[in-house]
Amino acid sequence: MKKKAFTLAEILIVVTLVGVIAVLVIRNSTYLVNRTANGKMTYSAYSMLKRAVGSIIATEETGQIQPNTLCTKLSDLLNPEGDVNCALIATDYTEFGKATPNFTLKNGMKFYNLGNVAADDVYTVYIDIDGDFRKGIYNDDVQKFIINVNGEVLPDKSSKAANDINYLSAGYKYYDETNAKWVWVKTAVTFKDAICSSGISLQNSNYCSGEGKDTNCTLNQCEFILHKN
Secondary structure, three states: OOOOOOOHHHHHHHHHHHHHHHHHHHHHHHHHHHHHHHHHHHHHHHHHHHHHHHHHHHHOOOOOOOOOOHHHHHHHHHOOEOOOOOOOOOOOOOEHHHOOOOEEOOOOOEEEOOOOOOEOOEEEEEEEOOOOOOOOEEOOOEEEEEEEOOOOEEEOOOOHHHHOOOOOEEEEEEEEOOOOEEEEEEEEEEHHHHHHHOOOOOOOOOOOOOOOOOHHHHHOOEEEEEOOO
């Protein structure tokens, strides 16, 4: 018996379905790649900034970052490529792809606003975590960090680094004195959730405003753990 051939309409339907499936697969793959990259690069940027600020504090007799020195001292420690400038940006600036960074590291990360004078003893710094790979959009591939003059480094409390587990992932645990062991309370939550719930004492007293401390950490000693994504 002779088999019936596919009609043109049937072929077009199959081609269309294949195209739709391909688009969905590519879109999902791109999302997963970006999510993984966001986590790794944000962790790298935060850890690098925290270590560098710690090194600066260790050399200061006062134990504080001195005014108008953050930009030059960070650039000395991080050894960027090309020129270094310590210009400021507007506080509401969002289109970092059009701005000139203070400096760019060899891995492509770009630093902005390092010349700012600490307002209320806090410096505001922006880091483009993937350089030229994306468009330099605030709270996407550009993350905001705050640095206390005493050296405390935190992702800004409104940023994705603080509130999106795909950027920074953390957890916390308490010490069970009866059984002499640490017990996890939450293993993988946002940075802000973990650090505020754990009740860690922060120099920036407004960071956890409105956030409740976990009961386990009220009754016991708690430890904040930042995960390496």
